[in-house]
Structures are given as C-alpha cells and as structure tokens.
Amino acid sequence: MRNISLILKQFSRSVLLIAGLAVWxxxxxxxxxxxxxxxxxxxxxxxxxxxxxxxTGPALGPTITSETDDKWLTKWIQNNQALITAxxxxxxxxxxxxxxxxxxxxxxLSDGDVANIIAYVRADWKTMQAAPKGDPSKTGGAxxxxxxxxxVIFGLLGVIVIAFxxxxxxxxxxxxxxxxxxxxxxxxxxxxxxxxxxxxxxRAATFKKLLKNxxxxxxxxxxxxxxxxxxxxxxxxxxxxxxGYQPVQPIKYSHQLHAGTMKIDCQYCHGGAYKSKNATIxxxxxxxxxxxxxxxxxxEIHKIYDALGYDPxxxxxxxxxxxxxxxxxxxxxxxxxxxxxxxHVKVGGIKCQTCHGxxxxxxxxxQYSPLTMKWCIQCxxxxxxxxxxxxxxxxxxQVHDRIKRGEKVTAAALGGIECGKCHY
Ligand code: HEC
Ligand code: HEC
Ligand code: HEC
Ligand code: HEC
Ligand code: HEC
Ligand code: HEC
Numbered sequence: 001m002r003n004i005s006l007i008l009k010q011f012s013r014s015v016l017l018i019a020g021l022a023v024w025x026x027x028x029x030x031x032x033x034x035x036x037x038x039x040x041x042x043x044x045x046x047x048x049x050x051x052x053x054x055x056t057g058p059a060l061g062p063t064i065t066s067e068t069d070d071k072w073l074t075k076w077i078q079n080n081q082a083l084i085t086a087x088x089x090x091x092x093x094x095x096x097x098x099x100x101x102x103x104x105x106x107x108x109l110s111d112g113d114v115a116n117i118i119a120y121v122r123a124d125w126k127t128m129q130a131a132p133k134g135d136p137s138k139t140g141g142a143x144x145x146x147x148x149x150x151x152v153i154f155g156l157l158g159v160i161v162i163a164f165x166x167x168x169x170x171x172x173x174x175x176x177x178x179x180x181x182x183x184x185x186x187x188x189x190x191x192x193x194x195x196x197x198x199x200x201x202x203r204a205a206t207f208k209k210l211l212k213n214x215x216x217x218x219x220x221x222x223x224x225x226x227x228x229x230x231x232x233x234x235x236x237x238x239x240x241x242x243x244g245y246q247p248v249q250p251i252k253y254s255h256q257l258h259a260g261t262m263k264i265d266c267q268y269c270h271g272g273a274y275k276s277k278n279a280t281i282x283x284x285x286x287x288x289x290x291x292x293x294x295x296x297x298x299x300e301i302h303k304i305y306d307a308l309g310y311d312p313x314x315x316x317x318x319x320x321x322x323x324x325x326x327x328x329x330x331x332x333x334x335x336x337x338x339x340x341x342x343x344h345v346k347v348g349g350i351k352c353q354t355c356h357g358x359x360x361x362x363x364x365x366x367q368y369s370p371l372t373m374k375w376c377i378q379c380x381x382x383x384x385x386x387x388x389x390x391x392x393x394x395x396x397x398q399v400h401d402r403i404k405r406g407e408k409v410t411a412a413a414l415g416g417i418e419c420g421k422c423h424y
Contacts, residue, residue, distance in 0.1 A: 068239075
C-alpha cells in the first residue's frame with residue numbers, strides 16, 4: 001500500500017504541475033473580456049476595419065491574431081500617430097503599405113479597453129475560421145493561423161481529466177484490495193465458500209501485483225506526460241504558420257486562367273523574381289496590354305479601369321481619379337528574415353512551383369509552403385547546388401583563385417555592388 005500511495009502522491013503533484021501550466025497557457029494570451037470588446041469594436045473600429053477582410057484598414061482578424069507583441073499592438077491602437085512620428089519601423093511599414101491612410105487616434109481607450117477589443121477580435125476570428133467553409137467571404141483565410149491557446153488548453157484539460165479519472169480508479173482499487181486483505185485475515189478460517197474466496201483472492205493478488213509493479217504504473221504516467229507534452233510542442237511550433245492562407249482578392253484575377261489555360265509566363269508579370277529580391281506584383285498597366293481590348297464589358301475588368309482612372313469610352317486616362325488596387329498579400333515573411341528570389345530562381349534554378357505549389361491551377365492564390373525557418377533549412381540541407389555553367393559560381397571560383405594566388409579582392413568582386421545585396 002505504501003508504494004501505491006507514494007506513487008499517487010507523486011502523481012497528484014505532476015497533475016498539479018500540469019494544471020498550473022494550463023492556467024499559465026491560458027493567461028498568456030486571453031486576458032480580455034470579449035463581450036466588452038465587441039461593443040467597443042463596433043463603435044470605434046467598424047468604420048474602417050472588418051475582422052475577416054480588408055476595408056480602409058487591414059483585416060483585423062488575421063493581423064491581430066498573428067501579432068505576438070500585444071504591448072506594441074496596444075500602443076498602436078491607442079495612438080498610431082505617435083508610433084509613426086517616433087519612426088517605429090513596424091508602424092511606418094504598415095502606414096506606407098496602406099498608402100499613408102491615417103487611422104484615428106484613440107487616446108481615450110485604456111489598456112483594459114484595448115485588451116478587450118483584442119480579445120474580441122481574436123475570439124471572433126477563431127470562430128469564423130472554425131465555421132464551415134461555405135461562404136468564402138466569411139472564412140477569408142480558412143486554414144490560416146488559429147493560435148495555439150485553445151488547442152493547448154483543451155489538450156491540457158484533457159490530460160488533467162484523464163489523470164483524475166486514473167486517480168479515482170486507483171483509489172477504488174486500493175480500497176477494494178484493502179477490504180479483501182482484511183477479509184482474508186479475519187474471515188478465512190471460517191469461510192464456507194472457500195472456492196469463490198480463493199478465486200477472488202487470486203484475482204486480487206494479480207491486481208495487486210500489477211499495481212505494485214512500479215514500472216507499469218510509471219510507464220502509464222510517462223506515456224500520458226509524453227503525449228501531452230508532444231501535443232503542446234507541435235501546436236506551439238505551428239503558431240504563426242499560415243499554410244493555406246487564401247485571402248479574397250479585390251479583383252477576381254485567376255492564375256488558373258492566365259498562367260494555366262493561357263500559359264502566360266510567370267516572368268511576364270513577376271519579372272522581379274528573376275533579377276531581384278522581390279518577385280513584385282505587376283502594375284495594372286501590364287493587365288491593360290490585353291484588357292484594353294479583352295473583356296471590356298466585364299465588371300471585374302472595369303475595376304482595373306476605375307483603378308487607373310481609365311475611361312473606356314474616350315480611351316483616356318484621368319490620373320486624378322486613379323487609386324491603386326490593393327491586392328492582399330499572401331506570402332509574407334517577417335522582416336527579420338531575408339529572402340531573395342533571384343538567388344533561388346536564377347542562381348539556384350528552383351522552379352516557382354517548388355515553393356508556391358501549382359499556382360497555374362489556382363483560381364485564387366493560396367500559401368502552399370509553411371514559410372517557416374525549418375522549411376528553409378530543410379531545403380538547404382537537401383538541395384545540391386549545381387555550380388557548373390553557372391555565372392554566379394564562375395565568379396566565385398575566380399575570386400577563390402585570386403585569393404589562392406594572394407591577389408587583391410574587393411567587396412565588389414564578391415557581389416557587393418549588386419543592388420539586391422543592400423536594398424529591399
Ligand atoms: C479612420 C479609419 C480607421 C479607424 C476608425 C480604425 N482604424 Fe485601424 N487602421 C486604419 C488604417 C488605414 C490602417 C493601416 C495603417 C495606416 O495606414 O495607418 C489601420 C491599421 C490598424 C492596425 C495595424 C494592423 C497591422 O497590420 O498590424 C490595427 C491593429 C488596427 N488598425 C486596429 C484598429 C482598432 C482596434 C480600431 C478601433 C479601436 C481601429 N483600428 C480603428 C484605419 C482605421
Ligand atoms: C498576367 C499576370 C500574371 C501572371 C502571368 C502570373 N501572375 Fe502571379 N500574380 C499576379 C497578380 C495580379 C497577383 C496578385 C493577386 C493575387 O494574389 O492573385 C499575383 C500573385 C501571385 C502570388 C502571390 C503573391 C503574394 O501576395 O504573396 C504568387 C506566389 C504568384 N503570383 C506566383 C505566380 C507564378 C508562379 C506564376 C507562373 C506560373 C504567376 N504568378 C503568373 C499576376 C500574374
Ligand atoms: C496576355 C493577355 C492578358 C493579360 C496580360 C491579362 N489578361 Fe486577364 N484575361 C485575358 C483574357 C484573354 C481573358 C478572357 C478569357 C475569356 O474569354 O474568358 C482574361 C480574363 C480576365 C478576367 C475575367 C473577366 C471575366 O469577367 O471573366 C479577369 C478578372 C482578368 N482577366 C484580370 C486580369 C488582371 C488583373 C490582369 C493583370 C494582372 C490581367 N487580367 C492580365 C488576357 C489577359
Ligand atoms: C525557394 C522558394 C521560392 C521560390 C523558388 C519562389 N518563391 Fe516566391 N516567395 C517565396 C517566399 C519565401 C516569399 C515571401 C517573401 C517575403 O515575404 O519577403 C515569396 C513571395 C512571392 C511573391 C509575393 C511578392 C514578393 O515578392 O514578396 C510573389 C509574387 C512570388 N513569390 C512569386 C514567385 C515567382 C513568380 C516565382 C518563380 C519565378 C517564385 N516566387 C519562386 C519563396 C519562393
Ligand atoms: C526549394 C528549396 C529551398 C527553399 C525552400 C529555400 N531555399 Fe534558400 N537556397 C536554396 C538553394 C538551392 C540555394 C543556393 C542557390 C545558389 O546560390 O546556388 C539557396 C540559397 C539561399 C541563400 C544564399 C546563401 C548564400 O550564402 O549564398 C539565402 C540567404 C537563402 N537561400 C535564404 C532562404 C530563406 C530565408 C528561405 C525560406 C524563407 C529559403 N532560402 C528557402 C534552396 C531553397
Ligand atoms: C553597398 C550597398 C548598396 C548597393 C550595392 C546599392 N545601393 Fe542604393 N543605396 C544604398 C544606401 C545606403 C542608400 C541610402 C543613402 C543614399 O540615398 O545615398 C541607397 C540609396 C539608393 C537610392 C535612393 C533611394 C531614395 O529613396 O533616396 C536608389 C534609387 C538606389 N539606392 C538604387 C540602387 C540601385 C539601382 C542599385 C544597383 C545598381 C543600388 N542602389 C546598389 C546602398 C547601396
């Protein structure tokens with residue numbers, strides 16, 4: 001008995017630990033009151049923002065959910081102008097991305113108010129993503145990031161519940177065993193139905209043996225702990241991974257039609273991918289090469305005309321009426337990671353589809369690869385570089401030879417005057 005109660009004690013300690021972890025996981029993110037946040041959001045933010053799609057400002061569901069720095073977020077929401085004036089790099093970037101459209105300053109909102117709004121937006125976005133995929137405008141980035149908090153919490157709660165059930169069962173077993181033992185000691189000599197008692201005693205003995213078997217008990221405890229931990233591990237690793245993200249774009253432009261059926265070369269529109277860091281999204285003038293005459297009656301094509309200030313009747317551009325189409329960015333690495341397209345496409349000879357998937361079959365572009373550091377590293381470990389007949393490596397070999405001969409080597413010789421080495 002001593003053994004078992006000792007184990008039980010240790011066991012309840014680990015349960016307490018897990019419970020503590022769960023509470024911690026919970027408090028790490030969801031500290032606001034979503035109900036209060038909803039009212040504030042509707043009153044203050046809906047003029048410019050929607051949760052699931054872009055309006056004047058960005059779609060707040062995905063942006064607020066993926067933002068990990070809540071302090072920054074609070075500062076932004078309370079006074080974005082202060083951040084921009086202080087040249088906060090993130091703030092300036094968003095501001096420029098949205099063509100310097102000004103967001104209202106909300107100095108009247110307390111930290112608590114903002115936490116409530118954030119909680120509401122995250123909760124609402126999560127339910128939207130959990131909803132069935134039927135209405136594309138509602139689900140936005142259907143499989144996009146859903147944050148770890150819920151899964152982790154449910155996982156941990158599950159582990160705790162199972163652990164308590166086990167404790168209960170073990171307690172019952174101990175009680176029965178104790179009763180049996182007493183029975184045996186006190187009653188054995190005078191018992192009539194010897195057979196049944198014997199059988200029961202045998203069964204009890206096996207039971208006892210099993211429970212006494214510390215290894216077995218330990219094995220079960222260990223399995224539960226490992227299962228719980230690995231679950232948490234994977235969910236945490238998948239935070240901020242947006243594989244499958246597929247926003248609805250402002251114009252129903254289809255890669256399936258243009259790059260697939262019509263076989264327009266990627267280079268025609270994304271020439272940057274071959275010569276610079278950025279692949280670049282084509283300007284609408286590229287579309288006009290064809291759409292000045294193709295499908296001129298289509299309302300979708302009229303969105304191109306409106307954006308350029310083009311009047312199909314007079315065939316004249318009025319630049320004062322022009323306002324750029326705001327394509328929603330699908331792939332987006334954080335600023336801390338440097339990725340260069342030409343290095344991969346031109347030097348490495350990697351096809352666009354290796355990273356972006358079968359774009360030519362997609363009506364709407366979706367994120368195909370996870371874009372995690374692990375993804376980059378794994379490919380780097382596995383891909384063999386083809387340096388034969390490759391100008392980039394010919395240059396490297398030349399530099400290498402010069403170094404061997406002890407000659408002068410400048411930074412320029414190492415590529416230090418290529419625009420992409422210094423410029424984004
Ligand atoms: C007058 C329009 C307007 C209102 C009202 C408004 N916003 Fe914004 N918001 C914008 C614009 C425009 C941007 C894009 C950045 C820029 O141009 O300043 C933006 C950006 C943001 C961002 C940054 C998103 C990112 O990419 O990280 C957050 C967060 C945000 N708004 C939250 C809110 C919240 C919360 C409210 C309500 C309390 C609100 N906004 C009210 C226009 C508005
Ligand atoms: C006729 C012009 C055109 C051609 C040809 C074209 N694209 Fe695009 N591409 C666009 C436009 C416009 C967008 C932005 C709207 C969107 O995301 O659908 C875009 C978006 C993308 C994106 C997502 C960008 C983001 O926001 O992260 C990828 C990836 C992409 N294209 C890859 C390709 C590949 C690969 C090919 C060749 C198989 C190709 N494109 C051919 C016009 C084109
Ligand atoms: C090389 C010529 C060419 C270029 C460049 C081109 N398109 Fe198209 N596009 C077409 C043709 C042809 C069709 C019509 C196919 C058909 O008949 O259904 C079409 C159809 C469309 C449609 C569907 C219209 C509808 O109502 O069915 C949209 C939207 C569209 N293009 C957007 C764009 C955008 C945006 C760009 C620039 C990024 C672009 N296209 C560039 C040739 C082109
Ligand atoms: C080695 C993987 C890889 C290859 C190959 C690749 N891309 Fe990309 N692409 C990326 C990553 C990563 C991003 C996100 C970049 C960022 O956010 O800075 C991206 C972003 C884009 C974008 C969004 C705009 C931009 O420049 O950030 C477009 C458009 C695009 N790629 C098109 C292409 C085309 C077209 C090709 C083929 C010529 C191609 N890509 C080849 C990984 C790749
Ligand atoms: C599909 C495989 C693949 C993926 C995915 C990939 N890379 Fe690469 N990368 C390569 C190859 C191949 C090279 C070597 C190209 C060359 O110079 O010959 C390379 C080269 C580079 C280099 C230059 C290294 C040097 O010193 O010359 C950088 C930086 C880089 N990759 C960053 C990234 C980042 C960041 C990501 C993830 C966002 C990424 N790569 C994803 C295949 C990949
Ligand atoms: C060794 C690093 C380096 C290289 C290589 C480089 N630049 Fe620059 N570039 C800079 C710096 C630093 C600035 C900002 C200081 C300035 O304006 O002189 C700059 C500024 C610029 C500007 C002015 C931007 C502005 O808004 O004022 C342009 C345009 C530019 N570079 C284009 C290029 C082009 C094109 C190439 C390739 C032929 C290139 N640069 C290569 C470092 C570099």
